[in-house]
Amino acid sequence: MTDTGTPPLVRLQDLNVKFVTRESTVSAVNDVNLTLKAGEVLCIIGESGSGKSVSMRALMRLLPERRARITGTVEVDGKDVLSLKGKELSDLRGGLVSMIFQEPMTALDPVYTVGHQIAETVRRHEGCTYDQGMERALELLELVKVPSAERRLRAFPHELSGGLRQRAMIAMALSCRPKLLLADEPTTALDATVQIQVLILLRKIQAEMGMGVIFVTHDLGVAAEIADRVAVMYAGRIVETGTVQEVLGNPKHPYTQGMLSSTVHGNMRGKDIEAIPGSPPDLRAMPPGCAFAPRCKYAEAACTTALPPEVIFDAGRMARCIKVAPDSVRQKELVPAE
Numbered sequence: 360m361t362d363t364g365t366p367p368l369v370r371l372q373d374l375n376v377k378f379v380t381r382e383s384t385v386s387a388v389n390d391v392n393l394t395l396k397a398g399e400v401l402c403i404i405g406e407s408g409s410g411k412s413v414s415m416r417a418l419m420r421l422l423p424e425r426r427a428r429i430t431g432t433v434e435v436d437g438k439d440v441l442s443l444k445g446k447e448l449s450d451l452r453g454g455l456v457s458m459i460f461q462e463p464m465t466a467l468d469p470v471y472t473v474g475h476q477i478a479e480t481v482r483r484h485e486g487c488t489y490d491q492g493m494e495r496a497l498e499l500l501e502l503v504k505v506p507s508a509e510r511r512l513r514a515f516p517h518e519l520s521g522g523l524r525q526r527a528m529i530a531m532a533l534s535c536r537p538k539l540l541l542a543d544e545p546t547t548a549l550d551a552t553v554q555i556q557v558l559i560l561l562r563k564i565q566a567e568m569g570m571g572v573i574f575v576t577h578d579l580g581v582a583a584e585i586a587d588r589v590a591v592m593y594a595g596r597i598v599e600t601g602t603v604q605e606v607l608g609n610p611k612h613p614y615t616q617g618m619l620s621s622t623v624h625g626n627m628r629g630k631d632i633e634a635i636p637g638s639p640p641d642l643r644a645m646p647p648g649c650a651f652a653p654r655c656k657y658a659e660a661a662c663t664t665a666l667p668p669e670v671i672f673d674a675g676r677m678a679r680c681i682k683v684a685p686d687s688v689r690q691k692e693l694v695p696a697e
């Protein structure tokens with residue numbers, strides 16, 4: 360439950376995803392706990408391979424069913440996503456939840472005009488006529504600020520610039536009036552000016568529609584721009600959560616601190632940028648203790664033998680690090696390694 364007594368829009372509880380092949384098992388997502396309230400923007404940040412996309416895909420059940428072993432609880436709008444079948448699952452994907460990606464051509468079909476694709480989606484979803492669908496397509500292109508929207512309805516995706524294609528994909532994603540939008544690095548491929556325009560637009564539409572958004576990025580600047588709350592992932596685990604101000608302004612986990620000091624931001628002229636040494640662990644052979652310990656300048660012996668507990672500071676403010684835990688927690692709650 361949220362503090363207003365309503366169930367959260369998204370609840371992930373002890374989510375684990377393993378990819379099993381004959382040769383190896385990849386622990387891509389480990390014991391992830393997250394909630395998202397309706398109308399809130401959560402950014403999941405972390406470097407490549409940290410499990411951000413796999414967590415999003417688990418939410419929409421878009422992982423290869425035979426290879427991906429998913430355990431735990433995934434609830435969206437009170438629905439138990441992992442047990443949905445057939446029509447219930449397509450209602451989730453085509454209505455309640457929408458997803459936008461870095462590459463718009465994964466969502467847009469190159470052989471149909473932009474207007475046709477949006478109109479068809481609206482027609483199927485709302486049971487209206489094709490012409491009504493086309494009217495809504497026009498409204499949606501105007502909503503995402505595509506200039507000369509009427510003319511762009513008749514354009515094929517390849518006739519649009521990268522920024523306009525991104526806007527067309529957002530229009531398409533909004534066409535089913537989703538309660539939840541999953542955004543997987545949707546602005547990463549755009550140049551900085553276009554990126555900021557798309558982020559501001561998304562934030563505005565999200566607030567107007569009261570839509571929940573989970574936004575995946577490796578870019579702290581993007582998180583600062585769009586997020587209400589932030590979850591930092593490292594090697595498949597959430598290592599820190601909090602409001603965007605708390606996490607970026609007062610990071611508690613050494614990994615978050617390292618990411619911030621290795622990022623160029625504000626007026627850094629004359630200041631050193633400090634890269635985090637080393638690289639993330641092999642997800643096929645995870646170390647027994649904290650996965651960040653081999654790269655952490657504060658690591659002590661205990662960090663390499665037992666998994667650090669989630670240290671909760673306030674509702675929603677957590678860091679998984681024994682260095683920030685009070686002594687009582689350090690003595691009692693160190694979780695033995697599996």
Ligand SMILES: Nc1ncnc2c1ncn2[C@@H]1O[C@H](COP(=O)(O)OP(=O)(O)OP(=O)(O)O)[C@@H](O)[C@H]1O
Pocket residue numbers: 378385387405406407408409410411412413414423426577642
């Ligand atoms: N279908 C799959 N089969 C096997 N392993 C996979 C599969 N999909 C993802 N993985 C592995 O799961 C791990 C997490 O991947 P994920 O795509 O979630 O990372 P990410 O944080 O989103 O990174 P990026 O920013 O590069 O997209 C990676 O090691 C990846 O190789």
